[in-house]
C-alpha cells in the first residue's frame with residue numbers, strides 16, 4: 001500500500017503531489033484543511049516512502065490511490081492533484097467517476113506528451129540513470145518558481161535531491177506515455193477547481209484556462225506571484241481556494 005499522511009476527521013479529501021516530489025509539499029494545506037476534513041496525502045508509487053512498482057503507468061498510479069482508499073475504507077473522496085498528481089486525478093475520474101466527489105486540478109493539463117516532449121523525458125530518465133537526482137534538480141528547479149520567488153525553493157530542491165532515482169525514472173516513463181484526457185473533461189460533473197500559478201513556466205496558465213472552459217461550472221483560480229508550486233509559493237491562497245471549493249463538494 002502507498003505511504004501516506006493523514007490528519008483530521010470528516011469528508012475525505014485526498015492531496016496528490018507532483019513529480020518527483022512527495023506528500024511533504026502539502027504540509028500547510030494538510031494542517032489547515034484537517035480542521036474540517038479527513039485529509040490524506042499519499043506518496044505516489046516510487047515517490048517519497050512509497051514502494052516502486054515496476055512498469056508503473058499513470059493509470060496504475062490512479063489504481064493504487066483507489067487501493068489506498070479501499071484500505072482506509074473510503075468509498076468516495078474529493079481529489080486534488082498537482083501536475084503529475086493532476087494526471088493521476090484525471091485518470092481516477094476516468095476509471096471510477098462515482099468514487100470522486102470533487103476534483104481540484106492544480107498546475108496540470110489534460111494533454112499528453114508530443115513526440116519531442118516524450119524524447120526529452122526519456123533523455124532525462126537516462127540522465128537520472130547516470131547522474132542521479134541532481135540531473136532533475138538541474139532540469140526542473142529553474143522552472144518551478146515564479147521569478148524572484150524563493151518561498152519553498154530550497155525545500156523543494158532538497159525533496160528532489162532525495163527522491164528515489166528509480167521511482168523518478170519510472171514516473172518519467174509513465175508520464176511520457178500517458179493517455180490524453182480531453183474527452184473526459186465534458187463528462188466531469190462534480191465541482192471542479194482549476195488552479196494555476198500566473199507565472200507557471202512548466203504548464204502555462206493558458207492551458208489551465210482552456211481546460212477549465214471544457215469542464216462544466218469549473219472555477220478557475222489564477223494565483224498571482226506563483227509559478228508551478230503555488231502551494232509553497234502562496235500557501236494561504238491555495239488553502240483558501242481549496243476551502244472554498246470543498247464548500248461546493250458533497
Ligand code: MLT
Pocket residue numbers: 017018019020082083084085175202
Ligand atoms: C510535475 O510537476 O509533476 C511534472 O513537471 C509534470 C510534467 O512534467 O508533465
